[in-house]
Amino acid sequence: MIRALEEKYKKATDWMSRKQSKNVRHPATREDFITRFRGNGKEEAEHPWLPAAELDPNIPDILMRAWDEISQCQIRDYRVGCLSGSSACMLDTFAKRKLALTRHSDWGNRFKTPFISSSSSLHEIAKERVPHFQQRQFKKGIKDNTKLTLFNTRARRALGKPVLRLKDELLYHNVRTKYGDPRFTAGSFFENEYLLPFSAGPDEIIGTWAWHQVEAWIKNNHSNFQGWYEQVGLPAFKEHERLKLGGLPNKCKASCDCCGQ
Numbered sequence: 001m002i003r004a005l006e007e008k009y010k011k012a013t014d015w016m017s018r019k020q021s022k023n024v025r026h027p028a029t030r031e032d033f034i035t036r037f038r039g040n041g042k043e044e045a046e047h048p049w050l051p052a053a054e055l056d057p058n059i060p061d062i063l064m065r066a067w068d069e070i071s072q073c074q075i076r077d078y079r080v081g082c083l084s085g086s087s088a089c090m091l092d093t094f095a096k097r098k099l100a101l102t103r104h105s106d107w108g109n110r111f112k113t114p115f116i117s118s119s120s121s122l123h124e125i126a127k128e129r130v131p132h133f134q135q136r137q138f139k140k141g142i143k144d145n146t147k148l149t150l151f152n153t154r155a156r157r158a159l160g161k162p163v164l165r166l167k168d169e170l171l172y173h174n175v176r177t178k179y180g181d182p183r184f185t186a187g188s189f190f191e192n193e194y195l196l197p198f199s200a201g202p203d204e205i206i207g208t209w210a211w212h213q214v215e216a217w218i219k220n221n222h223s224n225f226q227g228w229y230e231q232v233g234l235p236a237f238k239e240h241e242r243l244k245l246g247g248l249p250n251k252c253k254a255s256c257d258c259c260g261q
Contacts, residue, residue, distance in 0.1 A: 024088040026199045030160030033197070037162075039092030047172060049091070049164060049197070051157040059163050062206070062237050063118035063151045063194050066129040068137060073116045075149065075208060081201040082149065085112030091197070098173040104195070105170060105177045114198050117166075118151055121192035126225040130211055148214060150206040150233055151196065152240050159203065166193040206233075206240045 027033050030050070037044045044050065065082070067074050072085035091097050091114065104113040119125055125148070133146045153163050167190040170177065177190075217228050 026083050026087040027197075028199050028201060033161060036089070036091055036198070039090050041092035041096075043091075043093050043097065047094075049097075049162045051160060051162055055154065055157050059153055059157070059165070059194070060120040061152065061154050062233065063120060063153055063163070063196075064122075064125050065116065065118045065149045065151065066125050066133060066211070067147055067149065068133040069142075069145050070136065070140075071133075072112055075147075075205075078202060078208075081199060081205055082116055082196075084114050084116050084196075084198050086114045087198065089114040094173065097169075098175060101166075101169050101173055102175050102177070105166065105175060105190070108178075115164075116196040116198075116200055118194050118196060119192050120194065122226050122229055124192055134211075144212065146211040147208055148211055149208040150236065151200055151204055152206050152237060152244075153194075153204075154241065155244050156196070156200065156204040158244075159201075161204070162197055164195040164197070166190050166195055169195070203244075206236050 027036050033050060037049050065073075073082055075082050089096065089100060091100060100113055100115065103109045103111050104115045104117070119129070130146055130148075134144055137144055137146070156163060169175075170190060214225070214228055217232060218224060221227060221231075223231075
């Protein structure tokens with residue numbers, strides 16, 4: 001019975017997303033997110049996705065996203081920020097959230113979802129995500145265009161926008177992925193993946209670097225990605241926080257692509 005109801009909902013939302021997603025603006029403000037999460041349902045009251053007034057200390061201050069020009073979620077306009085593949089979803093009921101999470105947790109899924117994936121794992125970014133994009137580009141005969149974006153989750157949550165840990169949401173919504181039960185998949189990408197629903201605006205983005213810039217820094221400094229993160233990424237985050245609190249801007253020392261400095 002439950003499966004039949006979910007299938008009925010799936011068909012309905014598939015039609016809606018095809019008809020509406022191109023014409024529906026991505027939520028960008030707290031008010032937009034309230035509309036999408038509360039809607040006519042009760043799920044937001046029972047399992048809130050909107051951030052609480054007091055920031056959750058378990059969410060990392062910095063999240064990373066590797067992406068390329070084929071990725072569903074990318075930055076096409078730095079004045080807008082990063083946008084999810086789908087913009088039309090209402091996420092105000094358990095069933096709607098579960099379906100969106102089920103689709104997003106499947107890398108082979110062909111449906112666009114309302115989530116932007118990010119990771120807290122340096123190893124996963126450098127050893128899994130970036131090589132995946134580079135291999136994909138090589139097979140398609142495309143010049144390497146892999147990029148790395150850092151998000152400031154403190155800034156995002158201060159704006160009233162959610163950050164969700166994927167594994168926690170899979171467990172809560174009882175999602176069984178094709179990779180197995182999330183309860184028994186220690187070491188999988190679920191452990192370190194965080195979801196940014198719908199959009200990540202310019203005020204939340206620390207910077208974006210072409211991966212070849214990161215590689216050049218590593219080579220020139222006889223270091224590794226962790227060294228780049230500690231000596232470039234962390235200072236960029238601290239500067240982003242300083243500016244958020246009202247400091248005057250310095251010239252960007254990280255040479256990121258977001259501002260051209």
